[in-house]
Amino acid sequence: MTNRLPNLQINAERLWSDIHETAQFGGTPKGGVRRLTLSEEDRLVRNWFRNACEAAGCEVHVDALGSMFAIRPGRDNGKPPIGIGSHLDTQPTGGKFDGVLGTLAGLEVIRTLNDAGIETDAPICLVNWTNEEGSRFAPAMMASGAYAGDFTVDDILSREDSDGVTVGEALDAIGYRGSEPVGQRQLGAFVELHIEQGPILERENKTIGVVERGQGILWYDGRITGFERHASTPMEYRQDALVALSEIVLAVERIASAHAPQAVATVGEVVIANPSRNVVPGEIAFTMDVRSPDEAIMTALDSDIRSAIADIAMLRKVAIAFESVWCKPPTIFNPAVVTAVEQASAALGYSHRRIISGAGHDACNLNAVVPTAMIFVPCKDGISHNELEDATQADCAAGANVLLHAALALAGVSASGDVPTVRPS
Ligand code: HGY
Ligand code: MN
Ligand code: MN
Secondary structure: OOOOOOOOOOOHHHHHHHHHHHOOOOEOOOOOEOOOOOOHHHHHHHHHHHHHHHHOOOEEEEEOOOOEEEEEOOOOOOOOOEEEEEOOOOOOOEOOOOOHHHHHHHHHHHHHHHHOOOOEOOOEEEEEOOOOOOOOOOOOOHHHHHHOOOOOHHHHHHOEOOOOOEHHHHHHHHOOOOOEOOOOOOOOEEEEEEEOOOOHHHHOOOOEEEEEEEOEEEEEEEEEEOOOEEOOOOHHHOOOHHHHHHHHHHHHHHHHHHOOOOOEEEEEEEEEOOOOOOEEOOEEEEEEEEEEOOHHHHHHHHHHHHHHHHHHHHHHOOEEEEEEEEEEOOEEOOHHHHHHHHHHHHHOOOOEEEEEEOOOOHHHHHOOOOOEEEEEEOOHHHOOOOOOOOOOHHHHHHHHHHHHHHHHHHHOEOOOOOOOOOOOO
16 A cells, blocks of 8 residues: 655644644643543543544544544545544553654644645545543453453443543533544544553654553452541551552562563552541552563463452451453554555655564554554653653654555545645535
């Protein structure tokens, strides 16, 4: 699949300006972005995104989980659109680029095609997926997972945040519960641009990561029940839930490290019920995130962690409930789409290498139902899910150029040598 416009480039300044303009919605004093899914900040950025897509001549549709689909017509609108895009929600300590780069680079691709008067054969569909981060509502990549058939819409609409607000109520609160059935909008392929959220590209001084696989992800909810007691209780009489959790955290670190570099594990949330300085903690809720690119290692991690938890429960005389709440097997992206990304990178002269994604992405869900691949660009020190997250304008532009040319290769450009001047209405 080759495209006929090798020198076409996106407008790097315009993309950079969009990234910084949208960072105002949930911007934090430290230069990060706190824009939890379906929050007021998310509503503002969604409105900005809708207006920008409509100004670029796209028709914007919203599905029942709030995912937004901006359609740029092609010569043959009977063909399934080529999907590009990512997400606009962030972590509580998020940065300016995670998800935002891929979504706004998709907008920049559309603007560039408009400026050049290029008509693609197949339409282009720019997507903003609802709740990629999974921070406010579990699981992560929720809406793209429902699009791929991993969850029912009713199940997702009923998921609650820590205040007991459901996804459905939050969608209604910001006016983004759309009418389009989830999964109805077919796509011919999907390509997602994203920062690497890891150190490899920067360390190897590579501009582009051609993502061929994604790690598998396991999420768990845990609850430890010990016994609240006075802080003067002698040590041997205690059933301390926090000490038990501390043993779990160290055991999980040891188990993941034993499988390094093919495994990582994180306990990222801990809630002590009725915390008090002079009460031995009796009730704790916690969550766990475990990842590996290898399915057999995922299975081993699950059983090693479960047996460690059983031993700790016995040793610490506490009850521990430990429930799997999400299992995302490793992703192997579509070889033809991976090749389109690799060929675009080479044609544009960018240094590039194949890479495995450590983070989960909407593209990992799409891959189950649509030929999909991803493009990575470096981020500073590999840092992400941190307000210091940073990337360079040049790398963002390079990623967007690869996205442009991969999309052109997949969508096809007019058969004739000269490209008819088309300004979407
Ligand atoms: O958890 C992830 O990998 C993604 O950032 N939501
Ligand atoms: Mn992301
Ligand atoms: Mn993220």
